[in-house]
Amino acid sequence: MTHPRSAHRSLPLLLLGLLALGGLAACAATPEPASLPESPRAVLVVHGGAGTLDRTAMTPELEQAYRDALEGALRAGHAVLSEGGRAMDAVEAALLPLEDSPLFNAGHGAVLTADRICELDASVMDGATGLAGAVAGVRTVRHPIRAARAVMEHSEHVLLAGQGADAFAAAQGLEQVENAWFQTERRREQLEQALADDKFGTVGCVALDAEGHLAAGTTTGGMTAKRFGRVGDSPIIGAGTWAEDGVCGVSATGWGEFFIRGAVASTVAARMKFGGAPLAEAAHATIHGDLTSRGGTGGIVALDADGRVAAPFNTPGMYRGWITAEGEVTVRIWTDR
Numbered sequence: 001m002t003h004p005r006s007a008h009r010s011l012p013l014l015l016l017g018l019l020a021l022g023g024l025a026a027c028a029a030t031p032e033p034a035s036l037p038e039s040p041r042a043v044l045v046v047h048g049g050a051g052t053l054d055r056t057a058m059t060p061e062l063e064q065a066y067r068d069a070l071e072g073a074l075r076a077g078h079a080v081l082s083e084g085g086r087a088m089d090a091v092e093a094a095l096l097p098l099e100d101s102p103l104f105n106a107g108h109g110a111v112l113t114a115d116r117i118c119e120l121d122a123s124v125m126d127g128a129t130g131l132a133g134a135v136a137g138v139r140t141v142r143h144p145i146r147a148a149r150a151v152m153e154h155s156e157h158v159l160l161a162g163q164g165a166d167a168f169a170a171a172q173g174l175e176q177v178e179n180a181w182f183q184t185e186r187r188r189e190q191l192e193q194a195l196a197d198d199k200f201g202t203v204g205c206v207a208l209d210a211e212g213h214l215a216a217g218t219t220t221g222g223m224t225a226k227r228f229g230r231v232g233d234s235p236i237i238g239a240g241t242w243a244e245d246g247v248c249g250v251s252a253t254g255w256g257e258f259f260i261r262g263a264v265a266s267t268v269a270a271r272m273k274f275g276g277a278p279l280a281e282a283a284h285a286t287i288h289g290d291l292t293s294r295g296g297t298g299g300i301v302a303l304d305a306d307g308r309v310a311a312p313f314n315t316p317g318m319y320r321g322w323i324t325a326e327g328e329v330t331v332r333i334w335t336d337r
């Protein structure tokens with residue numbers, strides 16, 4: 001995601017329509033209608049980031065590529081669930097291809113810091129056990145989502161950062177790459193053009209398995225031109241990711257500092273658990289109420305224990321999709337389609 005302050009500097013470039021995805025400026029927020037949308041049912045929901053997705057700069061080919069990538073992720077997660085696999089495995093299966101896709105701001109294709117390197121953040125949470133794992137600022141592990149899961153399953157910790165996190169991932173046998181592997185020409189150009197891209201494209205997933213367990217995961221390169229060492233909401237349990245059996249799973253995308261300060265992901269669950277709100281209401285109040293009133297921009301995807309989907313966002317667009325137990329896929333980018 002673009003830091004809005006930087007986005008303002010890149011306005012002329014945006015107007016030139018050079019970029020397919022516009023900066024995520026707070027002033028560009030377009031709240032969804034006050035009435036709650038119907039909650040579709042699904043077993044898995046993904047997002048590919050939220051922001052000002054400029055329709056005029058989106059070619060039909062690029063739009064199709066995004067839709068195909070989201071559908072591919074949904075089908076990869078669904079394949080795990082339909083064989084009776086665990087929600088956590090489905091989340092990982094859905095996020096791996098998105099980390100490898102240059103379209104999204106995660107893994108290969110992640111945005112660059114102001115120092116022209118990629119520093120990646122990721123987290124997972126397992127609603128069945130309440131366990132969570134995360135990595136922040138990793139530079140060499142090819143799949144940060146796997147590293148986050150390894151922290152959850154093979155360490156006593158929740159969050160490992162920087163060199164220590166990469167070293168832990170290497171010791172776990174996870175594939176290491178040069179930092180250049182994450183960097184694409186498109187991201188380098190975006191950084192050079194304005195030291196602020198328009199990249200959202202963080203990816204996240206929530207899954208509900210046949211046993212009723214929920215799991216969630218989020219993985220990102222963070223915000224373009226971020227300060228070296230900056231950690232966003234994506235690896236912060238309760239801010240960017242939450243999963244709690246019997247309640248809901250949430251994965252967030254947007255201007256991370258606001259999501260951390262608002263504990264956005266766990267607030268959705270708290271509204272349901274302590275306030276008795278249904279998912280759609282809890283998600284709507286958290287994004288269109290709390291987040292918007294604080295000046296934050298972004299959105300979430302969420303699933304409740306009955307497989308109801310909520311995907312509110314206060315930006316013009318958010319890449320998102322869900323898949324039913326029967327394999328029926330829905331993919332949306334803007335509010336209307």
Ligand code: ASP
Pocket residue numbers: 001002049050105199200201202220221222223231232233234252253254255256257
């Ligand atoms: N939330 C991410 C961060 O602040 C960025 C994004 O979702 O695009 O690091």
